[in-house]
Amino acid sequence: MLTDDERLALENLPMQLAVLKDDQDIVREGDSPSRCCLILSGFTCTYKVTKEGKRQIMSIGIAGDIPDLQSLHLKVLDNSIGTLSTCRVGFITHDDLRNVCDRYPRITAAFWRETLIDAAIFREWMLNIGRREAYNRIAHLFCEMLVRLRAVGLAEDHACDLSITQGEFADAFGLTPVHVNRVLKQMRADGLIEITGTRLRIPDWDRLKEVGEFDPTYLHLEQQDLAA
16 A cells, blocks of 8 residues: 555656547557556557557556556567547656656555556466457456456446447457357357446356456455455
C-alpha cells in the first residue's frame, strides 16, 4: 500500500488528457516515445502484426493500466498499443515519471511490480492460445476480464461491459471471426454466458472457471478482488 504522500505525488503528476476513438494507435512498434499512457476509461490492446498484415493481440488494457510503462527503459518499442473502444487517456512524460520515481522508491517498486504482472499475463495468454481449445480459451479470457474489471470497480454481480468485437476477439485468440461467432453461440446455448449489446453476464461463474481452467494467481490481485 502506498502512503498518502506517495498517492498525492501520483495524483499531482502533470497529465495531458485526450479522448481517442476506437481502432486508433496510441504507439506503434518501432516508436521511441517520450511519454506513457494511463488508461482512464475504455479498452486498449497490445499487439503485433505479421508482414501479411495479420494482427495478434497479446493483452487487453483496462482503466488504471499503463500499457506502455516499459517505454521508460526501452528506447524503441517492440509492440504496438491501440484502442479497442473509445478511450479516455492521460499522457505522462517520461521525465515526470522518472522524477517521481527518484523521489519515491516505493512508487518505483510499484511500477516494477506492474510490469512483472504484465509479463505474467503474457505468459498465461501464451498457454491459453497455444494449448487450450477455442471454447476453453474464450472462457478463460471472459474469466480474466471479469476479475480484472471487478478489481477496479467496473464489474458487479458477474456482469460487466466489454466493448470488444468478435473480430478483435479473433485477433486475441488466433481464430477466425466465424469460429469465434460459432463458439460464442455454443457458450450461450450451454448457459455459460449471456451477451446483450456490449454487456456480458456470466450465469454460472464456477462452471465458466472450470471450462476455462482459470486460476487467477497470475493476476496477483488482493484476495477480496478474487472473491466470486
